[in-house]
Amino acid sequence: MIDLSGIEPFASGYNRHCYRHPDDPALCLKILRPENIEARFQRQAWPKKALGRARIDDNRQELRAHQQQAIRALIKDGHNELVWAHLPQFHGAVETSLGLANMSELLFDDHGVPGETLEHYLKHRGFDQPIRDAADRFCKWLLETGILTRNLLPHNLVIIDRGGQPELFLVDGLGAPAIPDKLATLPPWRQRYIGRRIRRFYLRIGWETGDRSTSWEASQKL
CATH class of the missing domain: 3.30.200 (Phosphorylase Kinase; domain 1)
Structure with missing residues (x-):
């Protein structure tokens, strides 16, 4: 113990x-x-x-x-390396x-520095090109692996420098507990599910970096 x-x-x-x-x-x-x-x-x-x-x-x-x-x-x-590329x-x-x-x-970067959350990064530096590229690599990894997640929230993603470039790691929100296991084994269904999570992820980034004049919940109804 x-x-x-x-x-x-x-x-x-x-x-x-x-x-x-x-x-x-x-x-x-x-x-x-x-x-x-x-x-x-x-x-x-x-x-x-x-x-x-x-x-x-x-x-x-x-x-x-x-x-x-x-x-x-x-x-x-x-x-194994592919699984832990972003987890x-x-x-x-x-x-x-x-x-x-x-x-x-x-998680630490190559220099031993703890990663900051994507939420913190967006607030202070915005959705700049290095993080756009990191988000693109992360989303391609999701589609390639078929790994299921809940909604991708910026405070659940950490930025780590690997090989001279930032990478996103999901530290919370893995899995889709409401999805039946048999359904999750179907590749076409998995791809549609992941695609919806990715679209919602970019919408959330847009809200995080916008004027936030409405709540996230209200913004989804506009």
Whole structure:
């Protein structure tokens, strides 16, 4: 068991805390915040409550997302490098003193600098050509691999310098939990699904870099 006594998270979202592995600072440990999970569960309407708490367990969903058909097939065929070209390497669930954690690569660039989120980059530097090119490579990778994601949100993408150019890495939002496994195995359906995620991604970037006079939710209804 990994002892996290006295260690503070280096980052936190609403549902999870992120810790550095005490014996290997190149690894990230994601641990649920049970109090927030419970509060989120209690806010839901009763039909969703009937589905249980597991459906809002981000660690459980992340484990399932890494078992999706596209990733399994690529790894089975020896294409590990392609899988991790735009994802942090994932090492599964481990026991810690704070409960189960999902363990994955902590992303640094070639100079040992932690990556910034695409959201932060867009806010301060806009959608410039290097990041346009990085976004294009990322989207082509999605289409090539058939890896399924949820909606691609800029705060869930991190920019890492690799080989002298920026690359986008998806650190949250992998998988499509509402999609039946059998449907996800059909290449034409996967391509249409990914194409919709990509179109929505660019719309979101346009909103992030625009005047944001309306909310993201309202902008989609215009």
